[in-house]
Amino acid sequence: MAEINLSRIVKKYGDGFPAVNDVSLRIADGEFVILVGPSGSGKSTLLRMIVGLEDITDGELTIDGERANEKAPRDRGLAMVFQNYALYPHMTVFENIAFPLRLAKDLGEEEIRRKVEQAASMLELGEHLERKPANLSGGQRQRVAMGRAIVRDAKAFLFDEPLSNLDAKLRGQMRTEIARMQRRLGTTTVYVTHDQTEAMTLGDKVAVLKRGELQQYASPQELYDEPINLFVAGFIGSPPMNFIPVRNQDGVLHSPFGPIPVTARDEAALAEAPELLIAGIRPEAFEDAALLDDATRQDRAVISATVDVTEWLGNEVYAYLPFEADAEVSQALAELDRDLDGESLRTQVVAALDSRTRIGAGDAVDLAFVPESVKLFDPRTGRNLSRDDENAARIAERSEAARQQALERAREQHSGAA
Amino acid sequence: MDTGKLTTGRKILWAVVSVLVAVYALFPVVWIISLSLKSPSDVGNQQFWPTAVSWENYELIFTGQASELFVPALINSIGICLIATAIAVVLATLTAYAVSRLDFPGKKFILTMALGVSIFPVISIVTPLFNLWSRIGLYDTWLGLIIPYLSLTLPISIWTLAAFFRQIPWELEQAAQVDGATSWQAFRKVIVPLASPGVFTTAIIAFFIAWNDFLYGISLTSTSAARPVPAALSFFTGASQFEEPAGAIAAAAIVVTIPVVVLVLLFQRQIVAGLTSGAVKG
Missing domain, CATH: 3.40.50.300 (P-loop containing nucleotide triphosphate hydrolases)
Known part of the structure; x- marks a missing residue:
């Protein structure tokens, strides 16, 4: 010990x-x-x-x-x-x-x-x-x-x-x-x-x-x-987090897939941020809008795109949506890919959807997501502008408590067995 | 490479080649055996095989008049070669381990020097060595031969053993150190057992080199105090000056071949490759 x-x-x-x-x-x-x-x-x-x-x-x-x-x-x-x-x-x-x-x-x-x-x-x-x-x-x-x-x-x-x-x-x-x-x-x-x-x-x-x-x-x-930067966000999670270039204009993030609203959480952080940002959304944050009831759909942000390829895995479906990135951002993304041991073949978004979805290759699709699930990164420094330190501290406290508890339990069992 | 089954044609080809090589290599040996079994009067019989098998030549070199020449020489050879081999293997094991594992200045230099010494022609140093040895009293002594033999056996031993040590995964040693071993314990309990096939192979090669030496043997000795067998053979004479000692030389040649064959047979099991398999993945 x-x-x-x-x-x-x-x-x-x-x-x-x-x-x-x-x-x-x-x-x-x-x-x-x-x-x-x-x-x-x-x-x-x-x-x-x-x-x-x-x-x-x-x-x-x-x-x-x-x-x-x-x-x-x-x-x-x-x-x-x-x-x-x-x-x-x-x-x-x-x-x-x-x-x-x-x-x-x-x-x-x-x-x-x-x-x-x-x-x-x-x-x-x-x-x-x-x-x-x-x-x-x-x-x-x-x-x-x-x-x-x-x-x-x-x-x-x-x-x-x-x-x-x-x-x-x-x-x-x-x-x-x-x-x-x-x-x-x-x-x-x-x-x-x-x-x-x-x-x-x-x-x-x-x-x-x-x-x-x-x-x-x-x-x-x-x-x-609550990843601290672009690298951690891209490294953790499978399939990896999607990175989309967005322009912050008039309180709206303009992405290649349409506008994304800025959340109350991010407003303060965006005041001093550059106009061009990288928005990160995890594949599993996306839902097929067609499967949501109207009430739920009200709270969601929606983007529209055409599906290039789908992969059916049984429990979920991966939909691939290619897009054209700004030259400025694509350089940052290519560098990130190199850091992650990957090869930047094409810029695309991966959505992990419920397997009930009916979409197929070539379909136009509406993807819904909770606006708070979007993380915004500064493309120059890679810093996560949306990081919520309080939430991070709460998570840290909770996981430490869970660890202590597990250790305690293991000790009890050990002494019980001995 | 074609790793599949050999076709019949190829099998036959390989068989023919193998037989040719075996005959080429073994014919002189058989000839010498046959010669050693001919009595002096039979040597000129113009036949390959002796007319009647005779042990006369062997008697001559062990108990007869040639025995005072041959028996001490055999003892000298065995003693000198064993000592030279033992020293060479111990020194080479430590050197090769250092060369393959440690990073120190002059590492390349040691290997290059070893190679340089081993390709240096013996004949060019034997005369100065003769002068030096007679001056400092090493002439015609065991030590006087062991030292030059080391110069022959050490380089090849270092090179062979370094190659063996490089094959042993370094992780094994690191694992031993993490498990609580000192460097010496890791070397003795993990590296040496794994290197033993290499050590045996090296020992045999070193022994052969020393055993086969003629030039040092003839130049640095004058009496049976230190003269090795290959040199002693050249002093064999026939019963009279008109008689060639061919039979006796042949018998002596067979006798000196025996230890070599015995050594190889004894250590054949130790010289098994692939002892390290299972240490690491792959």
């Missing part, structure tokens, strides 16, 4: 380029924190600095209040699961899991056996203990790697993209397994991933990184509802 504190951490390589720049994070005891970002965002470097496999160029890392910058990995008391598992191929599963215990030297053979078997049964590896890693499936190897981490009483678990080598189905199962294990053990966990779904589902808190800089450090819900 430990609290990990990163304060103004910098990592510079030989060429002076900062791979991680001025990152400060406070990871509370028992918290599950995700480091997420596209490739090259420095998330793995940051994790490796915490565990001690990379030197820290500047800043301070403390574990349980003790400065750890200069400590060797073995003295930090952390356990890590590597992306490619890094199992010892010449040892059996049992010996792999027992390895950290044997190094500790203060345990008897009896005690080691008991601990390994306990960890193995938790990960359902009991019948594989005498096998060699070469004879195991990907998922089993992954579990052995986790067993090696949980077998000793590490202060914290560190995961470096542990699921990226598994196929989609197994990844989903292991994700739940990791979440369950963390809740049960209540151990501080830092988890690196590039997959926003993993970040959203696993984390108590998520740190979004871009090119070595921390963008936002908040609960998944806050990232989703």
